[in-house]
Amino acid sequence: QVQLLESGGGLVQAGGSLRLSCAASGRISSSYTMGWFRQAPGKEREFVAHMRWSGGTTYVADSAKGRFTISRDDAKNTVYLQMTSLKPEDTAVYYCAATPILWTTMSSNYRYWGQGTQVTVSS
16 A cells, blocks of 8 residues: 655745645555646646656656656655746646556556645736
């Protein structure tokens, strides 16, 4: 089993920054893919970024490219989503997820999910 706990959400003005954290525990293989997704009210869950649990290459959705960065801290078993130049359309609940499937952006392929953290960007 894998447990994921997000934190770091909040209210920020447009143009501001936030860093989301995802603390992971349990049996996570180095081959797992760690992903960030978001879901705005009335919309489907949307892929944001992912990386291998072991580190290395990252992938960020076009909607966030150049503004969001995914990274991890080995010592803390934590994955981060650094968000800069935030826009009102980034407002959503952000979820951390994990899957043994390599390099997937489909939410249905992710097996483990955190409870989500709310990010609200005011204009």
